[in-house]
Amino acid sequence: MKLSYTHTHTLLNWTTLYTDRRSFTDNMSAALCAFILTCSALCGSTVVSGVLSKPTNVRLTSHDMNLVLRWESKEQPAGLVYTAEYKPSLADYRVGCVNISTLECDFTCLNISIFQYGKYTGRVRAQSGSETSVWVESNQTTLDKDTIISSPNVSLFSNGATIEVSIQDPIFAISALREVYNSATYNITYWQDGQKQKAKSISNIQQSWVVLNDLEPWTKYCVQVQIKTGRNADTNLSKPSSAVCESTTVEEEAPWVPAVVTFVVMAMAVALVVVAVLYRKRIFHFLCPKDALPQHFKEDLLACPNSSMYIAMGNPHPAEEIYHQVIIMADSRTLAEGRPLESAGQPDTT
Template sequence: MAAAVCAFILTFTTLGPTVVSGVLSTPTNVRLTSYNMNLMLTWDPPDRPASGLVYTTQSKSSVSDYKVGCVNISNLECDLSHLNNSIFEYGKYTGRVRAQSGTESSAWEESNQITLDKDTIIGSPNVSLVSNGAAIEVSIKDPVFAISALRKVYHSANYNITYWKDGQREKARSNSNIQQNRVVLNDLDPLTKYCVQVQIITERTPNLSKPSAAVCESTTTEEEVPWVAAVGTFCTVAMAVALVVVAVVYRKHMSQFLCPKDTLPLHLKEYLLAPPNSSMYLVMRNSHPPDEIYHQVSIIADGRPTTGGSKENLQQTA
């Protein structure tokens, strides 16, 4: 009996605990998280890692069995969002992972459970500013979700807008419960640089979203009263329409004014229409045409031959 115990202790000391157990250690610190409605499973290597380790992951919801996620990967994370046909905005999910080395596999190590719409971390919105006189227009664009969209998941999502003069963050002011994605900040000083930061607030998540990057813009002079520009535009259009109407109604008169017909003075008309009284003209008009003197001319052939014909032909022709 003592010999058998000694042999067992010798074997254990020589081969080590891994060979004796024949099973790999499981991954550690397995956790399931969500950012912008994705589903990410992460973990740390086993306490006694072996060479050439790869990992396989699975996930399940509260109403379904485990489904395969990533297979034989060497990374320490797996994005389960590609299983979007099986992921729903309001589902509860759990993940698990195991290590593999050759033909050996560890036991499955399960993660925490998360409720996607409550536990997801909402990313920061995208913010842009446009200066309009002594006011600044804030345009907000929601972060892109892995599945669905922010307004479909959180119907009552609001924005918390914080703004301050550049260099005076400690004196920041806030506008809360804003649902519009375009907001005009009116209570600003002209010719001053302001910075704006926005966060998203929802009823089903305990924390605010990630804050947006601080964006800065300078105001200009006092903005023009909106109705002044509207009146100016209306007057311009009205004058253009009036000019068109006048041109159509009085086109005949305008044509005569712009292109008048030429008229001769009365004394010129009388002079041109009066009969001529020149004595030479009267003599020439009343005289008969002179007799034309002329002499009769006859053309007689001289009888000499010409090129291309004979003398007989010329005589006959003559």
């Protein structure tokens, strides 16, 4: 049977349309299957494998020569703990904190050896029951180069028209500032209160006691100090201290005046001692003269007194006392009646 041109063309169109629809359906089915398989794989890896999420933002920090590992966690299921370890640059990892629930581990608080010039790396993993996460490693930290130094403690003392600045270094977790940074210096900035834009600076000061003497009397000044370790011109600077203020008073007299006064007083004392030694006889005669008393004074002073009392007091043997014996006799009537003597003088009332 012969087909016309119109029937042939229509048949070809239907065949093409059917083929395109079948191809589109096959492509959609394949894409859908791939999407489902991908989701299954991702979900299955979380649910089936049972591996915890690893800690994030793991970093090893140092503040005043301590060594602390810090991290963050996206999930906090019940019983979740962490284990942190540290590693020197030329050694293997060593145990630090075990089964802790906090998000940090301070290695310097543990009974382990930390070297102030060492390079260290830390790592941490999460654990919940029998499930553990993978280890997450931190950055490498060099203690003496990367540690953050706190601000020094500054005290001011007013002394006339000058201000004395006392500086105390921050306390390190291990060692001391001057032992780690033996060339450390201070940068001192000072200004009149309310005029910080006109501040003056003194650099490379190694003494912890400094006197500011180019000040105005009866003026309030503020001081700020920063430590410079000397390792690098732009880094290893401590945090600046808080501004401390103190007022000057009346202008102090020149420092040579007390010295001159002291010298004069000592010279006068020495001169008096020398004069006393050289002229001691004359001074003694002046204070204790040898002038004789007039003769009539001597006679009056040496004459014996005529007082009988004086004579009696001077006699070593006391004078004999002269006395007469007296006998008291009772009345014969009283004795005859037999009354006692004490009633002898009473009249008879019977």
